[in-house]
Amino acid sequence: MEHRVVIVGGGFAGLQLAKDLKCPNLSITIIDRRNHHLFQPLLYQVATTVLATSEIAWPIRAVFRGRKDVTTLLGEVVGVDVEKRSVSLKGGHAIPYDTLVLATGARHAYFGRDEWEPFAPGLKALEDATTIRRRLLLAFEKAELETDPHARAAMLTFSIIGAGPTGVEMAGIIAELAQRTLVEEFRNIDTTSARILLVEAGPRVLPVFHEALSQYAERSLASMGVEVRTGRPVTDCTEEGISIGDEFVPSRTVIWAAGVQASKAAVWVGAETDRAGRAIVQPDLTVSEQPEIFVVGDTACVKTDEGSQVPGIAPAAKQQGKYVAQVIKARLKQRSAPPPFKYRHLGNLATIGPSSAVIDFGRLRLKGSIAWWIWGFAHIYFLIGTRSRMAVALSWLWAFTSGHHSARLITQKETLKGEV
Structure with missing residues (x-):
């Protein structure tokens, strides 16, 4: 049986x-x-136009097509x-x-403030990534049409709540998008004037990393034009922007990278x-x-x-x-059970921007371009299939050498008030 x-x-x-x-x-x-397995560590790169959805997700049925003992149900x-x-x-x-x-x-999780979700989407599924990608790209498109300077400034303010690896990585790529990728493509706006705000309730970014690496990450983000706010939580989030303590920041694009x-x-x-x-x-x-x-x-x-x-x-x-x-x-097989589960920590990795990353292996800590290359090779290694590894490697090579992101398509219908 x-x-x-x-x-x-x-x-x-x-x-x-x-x-x-x-x-x-x-x-x-x-x-x-869902019918696919998702490589979540690179999901933020789909949200920020670096990778296409097909490069980090694979049909579960295809993964087990040769296993007759495995049945997949949607x-x-x-x-x-x-x-x-x-x-x-x-x-x-x-x-x-x-x-x-x-x-x-x-x-x-929104710490009991679930009403924030429509204005500050999180990032756990492909649908989340394409929603965020659409809002990022539409922000620049709407700003190109806007004549009111205050409204335009709000459209070009991007707020990321939570400065763990996802928040830091998102902030870095949005900065690259504004400072490098889109610079020559708009006529009425200066994309380099975009304001990228990274908000962390705790005392520092990347709290699970060694403090020295955290400080390096914050300096690197600042050099890319990212404004880092630590030590004060977001107290409100609406369609118009966010409140940090008693300070209101007009921001039409908010991304949740916290709990x-x-x-x-x-x-x-x-x-x-x-x-x-x-x-x-x-x-x-x-x-x-x-x-x-x-x-x-x-x-x-x-x-x-x-x-x-x-x-x-x-x-x-x-x-x-x-x-x-x-x-x-x-x-x-009616054999003795293995010993209790023991977790073997392989280290923490986070990328910050082009040729910049941090790696915490405990006693061994790396930062800068060496860490960035190790981060890249590690992620490519864990992707499923040769085709995916090649596709991601080529997309990264193209982005690194040209400064252009290959997945800048606006798709998916938006339902926020004021969307066209």
């Missing part, structure tokens, strides 16, 4: 698990509400019946399981959660008193040996997926 493994989520953890899990008499079902999970051991899909379908792995990821909130997966299985909604799991990544249910990736609250939270980054998710595959294989 086949053992049925259901994986909810086709992200890094889910994909790694399915790739590593090969056993006789085993069937694997991957369920995702559907939205709305609940789990732990008694009947089945996953409920929107529309009424139920998918039975013997082992369930929840790898449903996370979405951006995240886990999916509802923990609620589905009655697991204990942390403040961000992540399921608190056992050392083997299972749910307490439910050994047949694993929770991995951004959906799980996993602790390191030192008691800190395992970061929600791609290498951590892949390690968890690989570990769960080992546990399931050991169970099926």
